[in-house]
Amino acid sequence: MKRTMGETVNRIQDAPALRQEQGLARRQASGVADGMGRRAVLRRLVGAGVLTTGGWWGVGAAFGGEGEGWLARHPWIGAWIEKDGWDPKWLEGLLSPLEPDPKVLYLMDHQTEAKPYHEYRALVLNWRRISSGRTLLRRHRSLLAEVEGYYRVPPEFVVALWGLESDFGNNMGRFSILRTLYTLAAHYPRRADYFRSELREFLLLCREEGWDPRQPKGSYAGAMGQVQMMPGSLRRYAVDFNRDGHRDVIRDVQDVLGSIASFLHGHGWCAEGALVQRLDETPELAGLVSSSSGVRRPWREWRELGVVWPEERAEPGAEESLSLIVLEERDGPRYYMTFMNFWVITRWNRSNRFAMVVCEFARELSRMEKACAQGVFRG
16 A cells, blocks of 8 residues: 555557657647647646656646636635645646546435345345355455454455455555545535545645555545555554555455454444344334434433343443444344444444345355364365
């Protein structure tokens, strides 16, 4: 995850094609081509290698001069200039040509996690993914044991998140991170503050890693790499687990698995901690459901409200903080008490449905490993 993201994009041009492109760019710059503005000509010159500007972080000098007042119309961007030391012309040159991506805006309001739980689970947790997870759990057993020893996060949860987020690195997304985050920062009012922060984090990450910000691809929400973390989380929790000097969550499995565990550990994962407990349905539960997994009460308060713990399970401590959630199954609602570790998973993705699928995936991987160890099945 160091130097250029161009290494992963494979932009290969042969010498004759490059000379042809450079010649066209020169003719356009001298006025031979009609209908091309100064800004477009300069971009073509830079792209063809005719004009050099000292790297992507100096390109703003070439692109400045048009659209005066653009930064004034985007004061949230202008505030970064003094705070982060950006060149105003470079920042304007990078962001002002961007157009909102309508597909990003559509997908943000039609997320898979919004489906009823039984439909969502069927979409993301299939036998192929579970089987792949088991294979990779066994293949990386030693590495996962090392990760667990350092971060105290069980291997099955690391692998479950890896599989659900990027299909074990097979689907890291095809959206331009720059355009996606700008679209959501400027044209998605409901969460504009969050995505403005993530756009800033992305630009800082690119500067730290030496990337061209136009290159990285990811999800329609701006998540990146095999871990599908947002830029701010990458800056805080991605780790160089193999100690090669780079935090590479694009290609390096050691850094990928270490970074997943680092995130969970950093949000308070409790080794050997509980996750969820299904409750027997009673009439009062519907009116007690927490508004989010972050709204928690001590168990003694839930008990006073009439919540009954299953007899076959040991009750939590009176002061243990719990949340009550409901998930939609085909036969009706199911109610669960969730513990601290469940809340930690929702720091990765705020959806209770997502967090429960992680738990079910991890539980299935653990069950399969135990069955294999006992000789119940092989392969």
